[in-house]
Amino acid sequence: MAEQYRIGGFFIDLSRNQITQNMQSQVVAPKALAVLTYLAENQGKVVSHDALLEKVWQDTVVSTNTLQRSIAQLRKALGDDGKVQVYIKTHAKQGYSLECDVQWPDNANSTSADSISINTMEEKVVDENRADENYAKESKTNEGVTKKSDISAAISGTNTVLHTATNTATTSVTHSADRSISTRSDLRLIAIIFGLVILGIIGYQYLPAQQPSQLTFGKLRALTSTDNKELASIYSPDGEYVVFHRYSEEFCINNVWAKNTQTQQEFQLTKNLDSYGSHSFSQDGKNLVFIKTGGCSNPNTQKKCYKLMNLDFNKALVSPQSPSVLMECNNSEIRSPKWLNNDNIVLLQKFSDRWKLISYSVSENKSQDLYALDDGNIIDYDYSVKDGLIALTSFHNDGYYYIEVLKADGQVLSSHRIKYPQEIANFRLVYPNFTPIKNKLIFSTGKQLFTLSYDGQVTNISLSIDEAMGTPTFHPDGDRMIVIKGHYDSDIASVPLSQITSVQTTKIQSEPNKSFSVVQRSILGEDKAKLQPNGELIAFSSERSGEEQLWVTDGNGSQQLTHFPMDTYLSGLDWAADGKSILVNANYALTQVHLDSTQKTFPLEYAVVRLFQWDSKNNSALVLIRIKGVLKFAELNLTNFKIHIIKEETVSWALKSEDGQLIYKDHMDRFWQPGPAEDKLIEALNGQGSAKQGFVIKDNVIYGINDDFQLWSYALNEELFTIIGALPRNVDNLTDINQTQVLMTVRISSNKEVAELYLRE
Structure with missing residues (x-):
């Protein structure tokens, strides 16, 4: 099969996973390019769904949704909108066809001089420093x-x-x-x-092999392509295996898996875990540690308990094993274990919303503190096996983010403020990992990769990708890194209140797609829908334009109100009482957006992590803010920017009722009301809180969703609790409600997959 060919005005390079037009390159998933190539090989013919699935996903069980996502990626890269279908045409219940000319390398004689020139220029753009790719490949040897x-x-x-x-x-x-x-x-x-x-x-020939002076990436290779969520991936010390969590939404089962990167053979290592922690190998590759999270039988200060688990890797490759418990935490949270060269395990432990770095001795079964900040907080860290160093990002009491380099015993070697470039929002958290380049780390903000030096300098890595990639971790050989790619497709749906109360639970949950009407639909995430006060509009967030933006719809058409930069993250939005503007939390800053798209961003000193509610009449907002690295629940005055701290602890959701009653939900999903002496627990709602976004208050009545996907209500003044009825099991968030309908976010598909991104030679 040819590695390069042309479709219309597009140059397809399979060796680099790129589609290029007018000198602009896009990195496209290998599976999507394989679909395009098979269609190109059958140009003008209708290729069935089954034929494409069998050709591209050989020996892998995938649904037609996976194929549809690949088609959507290709149409986006080729500029097709799915309706006009200039390049890829859909044939209902049959398949797809490629409806344009294809030029293969053996048609070079018929290729114009202009197209040859474009190909040559494309090669130069991809790597200006590489004069001859064949020579570069030939001259590379293991000993240099x-x-x-x-x-x-x-x-x-x-x-x-x-x-x-x-x-x-x-x-x-x-x-x-x-x-x-x-x-x-x-x-x-x-x-x-x-x-x-x-x-x-x-x-x-007598000089040692040189480390690369800069990071430039080329080929992208998918390692997993399933309908499950694969995450928290690392390499084994010898680089032969990739280890990751695989979670099935359908069966609610999570396990640790390994995959041989050469043979592609997969191994299930554990049996049905409730676990999402990151992994780390012992230096000999024999043992694997990770964090297991689960419900506490007797909850005290937290809803989940945390256990540091150990797994015999070699035995697990033969058959799934039950991991053993090394350390258990019932009143503190632990995360990110990493095995040190001295056979201790370093990890982060949380007390009272502050993190500290501790070292756990497996042989002595005890831990000691390595590093903590009394007036700040730790964000994340990484450990270099090669250098025996810890790189740690943190907040300091001056309000800025820092990069610290520590020895394995906690001794600080350097500490520098991180200097953010324009491409990164001021309050964005970064999670860097070590690279093959001396004194350089790497991190992702979504669709962009950056290097971070030990002295705090941040540099953008030129990389064009159309999907977010997270947690970049390098292979032991330093020639590639593993990343997690994600795809989340959700719709905004409306359900009549009368239908929820009348339809049987089994029917509405067994046929979820028939139980609601879709208000807004795309192949990406739609969320946070809010009804306009005294109007017909609905405000919502959407990723349909490539980045998460604020939109409004009147039910017939939609309008994009904002154009925030790449890797924007929206966390909360609310209408003004007059329905003429919307307050949105974008990139940890509050921005008031009017219906004519004019904007006003409020100059705030601290990061706004979440916007709960906007009281436009009093020009105040209920928010979760971060001060010196610690989250606090506060009311923010948007006129004089004064902050009133309501609680020093984190809350997961909060709203005020129409008559001014404040209701908040804590980290254990319990509902509270402030009292004259101490806060009062709403005992009638014990067990009704869930991991769903939160709750809605209308006419002094609280509405929420419990873990059984039931919609419930609680009248504040009458103290009356009622189960209204069942909701579809794919509901992710309850976003708004009125007298006749419920607005919610329903999940269509959600998956994460493991991929490798190779350094360019």
């Missing part, structure tokens, strides 16, 4: 030793220089005989240079 062919190539190149110089000298002689002595001097100089080149080439 130069081959005979390298020397021959260099001699050939020098002969070319000599030949050119000789021609130049000859021309000079013909112009003036008096310059013959100068010409001979030039030739002697060229001979000396030639000798130096040969000596340099001979000496080069």
